[in-house]
Amino acid sequence: MTDLHFACVSARSEPYAAGPTLLFGLRVEEADHQPVHAVVLRCQIRIEPQARRYEPEEQERLGDLFGAPERWGGTLKPVQFAHSSVTVPGFEGVADIDLPVPCTYDTEVASGTYFRALSGGEVPLLMLFSGTVFSGPQGFHAEPIPWHKEARYRMPVGVWQRMMADYFPNSGWLRLRADCLEELRRFRSARALPSWELTVETLLSEAEEGKLS
Known part of the structure; x- marks a missing residue:
């Protein structure tokens, strides 16, 4: 063998x-x-x-x-x-x-x-x-x-x-459900944010400040 x-x-x-x-x-x-x-x-x-x-x-x-x-x-x-x-x-x-x-x-x-x-x-x-x-x-x-x-x-x-x-220099990937991604897109559009990075940063900042309902 x-x-x-x-x-x-x-x-x-x-x-x-x-x-x-x-x-x-x-x-x-x-x-x-x-x-x-x-x-x-x-x-x-x-x-x-x-x-x-x-x-x-x-x-x-x-x-x-x-x-x-x-x-x-x-x-x-x-x-x-x-x-x-x-x-x-x-x-x-x-x-x-x-x-x-x-x-x-x-x-x-x-x-x-x-x-x-x-x-x-x-x-x-x-x-x-x-x-x-x-x-x-x-x-x-x-x-x-x-x-x-x-x-x-x-x-x-x-x-x-x-x-x-x-x-992927200085970056990563995050997978989201379609409905969650759509809500994130609406949040970005409502505030006219130019990038996804700024969108997430704004979301986190508002969450920390207690501005989100």
Whole structure:
């Protein structure tokens, strides 16, 4: 049976993608260094938030995900980050490939909220592999990749921060229901506000001053 070992050795931003995309450098090794014709590789990536420490300001920003820090013993659960797939070309022994992972800045997505809450350090990731191996020194046969194949990687937070700064400099995205957006549009129109930023700032200012009914 073909025995593949996986390791993640790097992470970087894809500079020419249509949207924010991380490239994880994977090293795939066949234990007996037998020839592998190809691998159809699938990968599920999870964030393991319990595997790092958090500064007080990070704890505050993570409140909407995990609640108050005193509850984290029961609420600090893994967060789904991404599913991705790639075809590994034929190799003997070891192959180094890039696994592309599209990312989102959507504030409704838990992984995006987690990344934005971090000031620095590393993101502890668990990569779970599955798929099909096509191998055989003589002939050609297909085997499934066992579900227990995995790799851990601590991605520097700065990789994600620099990528998002390149694609969305000094900005972010907020998704609203259609009726809520329409009410916000009316508020902006009634006050002849020139931008959405000024609209939200005015709304917050009036709320703080108690001017809203």
